[in-house]
Amino acid sequence: MTDLQNNSSAKLSDFDVNLFRAGTHYHVYNKLGSHITEVDGQRGTYFSVWAPNAKDVTVVGNFNGWNRTENPLTVRGDGSGIWEGFIAGLGKGEYYKYFITSHSGHQVEKGDPYAVHWETPPHTASVVWDLEYEWKDSEWLSNRKSGSPLEKPISVYEVHIGSWRRAHEEEGRFLTYRELAAELPEYCKYMGFSHVEFMPIMEHPFYGSWGYQLTGYFAPSSRFGTPQDFMFLVDALHQAGIGVILDWVPSHFPTDEHGLGYFDGTHLYEHADPRKGFHPDWKSFIFNYGRNEVKAFLISNAIYWLDKFHIDALRVDAVASMLYLDYSRNEGEWIPNQYGGRENLEAIDFLKEFNTAVHQYFPDVFTVAEESTAWPGVTQLPQNGGLGFDMKWMMGWMHDTLSYFQKEPVYRSHHQGQLAFSTHYAFSEKFTLPLSHDEVVYGKHSMINKMPGDHWQQFANLRALYGYMFGHPGAKLLFMGADFAQRHEWRHDFSLDWDENLNPSHNGIQLLLKDLNEFYASQPALYEKNFSWEGFEWIDNQDSTNSVFSWIRKGNNPEDDLIFVANFTPVVRTNYRIGVPKPGYYQEVFNTDNQKYGGSDLLELKEQESYPIPKHSRVHSIPLRIPGLAVVVLKYAKGFDWL
Structure with a gap:
């Protein structure tokens, strides 16, 4: 073992040690661990490990036949408990551990806490390695600096x-x-x-x-x-x-x-x-x-x-x-x-x-x-x-939402408040809506198998759930497999069942998620005020008889506002009237019942005209046809010519 001289950039300085002991060395990974370096013209590896209660520490590995005495480290004399040393000629790819003997006589081989590479399990040695890499993401990093990330649409795919x-x-x-x-x-x-x-x-x-x-x-x-x-x-x-x-x-x-x-x-x-x-x-x-x-x-x-x-x-x-x-x-x-x-x-x-x-x-x-x-x-x-x-x-939203959607639609009228409750605290924190891996394991069922009803109703329910999720304030997170309604619970030992996506019903869910993500990113009302009461307003969350909810999502520009209407029963609601913010024409801009998603294709292609009929504490209202188990989204198109 060669003494480490000051000409090695890997060597811990007194300043490094003081920061480490104070708990404020936030880049100590550049110093502790194993680092390929040069000392007195010799290429090798510098080792340093924090083990303040050790009596002796040596480096063992394939390079010395795992000999526990051949390559000892030396403890620093500053009371830091850091052991260090340099092994000339030792380079990238060598396996190693620290053999530690405590003052009590306890002996053990330990992996390096700061190792940047390890043997493939079940093997347990650390590996001498470097982190040299030529990055090509400068444009991404530059763009990342423009604006707060929370002011942009965040839709996360958990993998x-x-x-x-x-x-x-x-x-x-x-x-x-x-x-x-x-x-x-x-x-x-x-x-x-x-x-x-x-x-x-x-x-x-x-x-x-x-x-x-x-x-x-x-x-x-x-x-x-x-x-x-x-x-x-x-x-x-x-x-x-x-x-x-x-x-x-x-x-x-x-x-x-x-x-x-x-x-x-x-x-x-x-x-x-x-x-x-x-x-x-x-x-x-x-x-x-x-x-x-x-x-x-x-x-x-x-x-x-x-x-x-x-x-x-x-x-x-x-x-x-x-x-x-x-x-x-x-x-x-x-x-x-x-x-x-x-x-x-x-x-x-x-x-x-x-x-x-x-x-x-x-x-x-x-x-x-x-x-x-x-x-x-x-x-x-x-x-x-x-x-x-x-x-x-937002774990409360996740639990309440899944509990609601797992109920047969006939019982949902008794649980209207369960779904509406999340908006009581939706802006107490900045929330992500998680439908994560934890919800599709250990007998909890996959997302599609949580949904009640026959085959068509299961998929319609899931489409409605996703439509509701993207209309609810907060960032979005969805676990892999739920993007095409995998039937199996998640199994970590197997691939996702991608062949299921060849089925039109499953592929319809995938197309829905794709379009929801694109819709989310294209509509400022869905992300500009995602974490503020200013970006959300109920129209009606009290219609438990029909299990219908309606609300407004708002952006910085009122012209961007969107109206969501959700029908969580399989009954088509005709001439269903909701109050609107202002008179004029409203255009349907999204519908989870679209045939390409596997729905019944009850779309409203014409602009809907408002009438001066008071509803939901508003002067004007519009009549709608709402498909069963679906979410539709409307946007203000234009005012009346005579206004």
């Missing part, structure tokens, strides 16, 4: 990389990142989605965890290729005009021996007390957010994906589990905070700091919280007492 498509000719093997790059961007562009959201792609030992049990926080999973291969996929999506959102999991991590748990013979990354440090639901460790070096690890990890991989947004998983000390715990199984409360004060501060740092370095990206409670101020700025997220998943 699990291992099961979107598979290679049929090779017994269903995974597609690589590069193979996905040849298909996924083109499909998303065709469908009109603005973003892809990848379920966690960071390295994880158990494929069945869907990526939510991470060991390699800084490495795209090698199941699908190298870091550069994943960069190529992101690059291809950007060149197709598609943004990329990553699921990010700072809430917990698995107990696998090669991972972060009990890293240096002590509970370094997690709390020692299982009442704070062990998650009862997921059988995993919980990060110690009060330890500065752990905060630096996590926040620098978030910055890393935005920096090195040009990611456009982070969706933070399981935020509720972070905020509450008693989350999923019974009395006596948790420790109150210093004030006797159930709030995790350290996690709250961490989330605020995470969002502040992300927006400081990347003001043109956004963050989204999966937070399932009524925690106040999730999307408020930290300086105003909030957590600082840009958006939050």
